[in-house]
Amino acid sequence: MKDIALHDAYIDAAPPQFRAVLGELRAHLARALPDAEEVMRYDMPGFEIDGTIIAGYAAFSKQCGLYLDPAAIKAHAGEIAALNLKATKTGITFSPSRPIGGELIEKLAVSSRRAKGL
Template structure:
């Protein structure tokens, strides 16, 4: 196991499964992504740069694509979710759509590898 898997293992369900789904989607698209820490959170990294991070807070879960531009690019598809320039908040009862998560990962990959 690695940093991300170890961090998720400590979470209760359904939070663990919800965040694991985010990581699994990213790993499916980018199997060469490495586990690590970025800005104090467990994250997948690509070419040594943060790709996507996940965090469980008291009342929500968060995805961090480490890019305000990526969030801006998908914001119109996330009505009903709480967004800021650095994070997308959701709950296990209101998960992020798979296609949006896939686009977040692809967009961030494009930024990293431009």
Template structure:
């Protein structure tokens, strides 16, 4: 699937939500794009996803009263203290629609995930046939 087609899928995903949710989803998407411009957009697990070096970087999704941000467990663990004010799961955090997005925190989480992805990409591949 082409990049344009994947972007259209994300556009369609966002368009399914009420205007207030769309606004926050677009803000979150733009922030992730600006922070990780080399990442590609796709849909995975039925939600918008940014991939880098063949791995999922972060996901995000819309809900009735919040947007979900999914920086996978490593992104959650690295920022555990700063994420305490928000409702969280193992690999997810909820940002309420009625409060401003914590853009600095999100940016730093995405930067962390980019650095993690780049580090993994630079590691030599292990041959699965050797013991």
């Protein structure tokens, strides 16, 4: 079942300063993963293909996060660092004033999918 309404509700419930950037993040993920299903897992919106989460996103009190396969983050570590974004093994955090660019979001999503063999 698609959880599109739950993604909408998640974004609407996020702090006001994050809503636009979350909407853009969602749109770029949807564009990069057109056959993915929008799902909610662990109280977080995500994009799933064949039962496997390819990408997820979240809002916190001071930042947002994009969560992907570790290989995707590693493959684009230079681009992430060039934007002065904080990356962990499985995620990238950012603020509305310094969001991840759409092109990089889409590259990361495709890399995450490829790393999961889908």
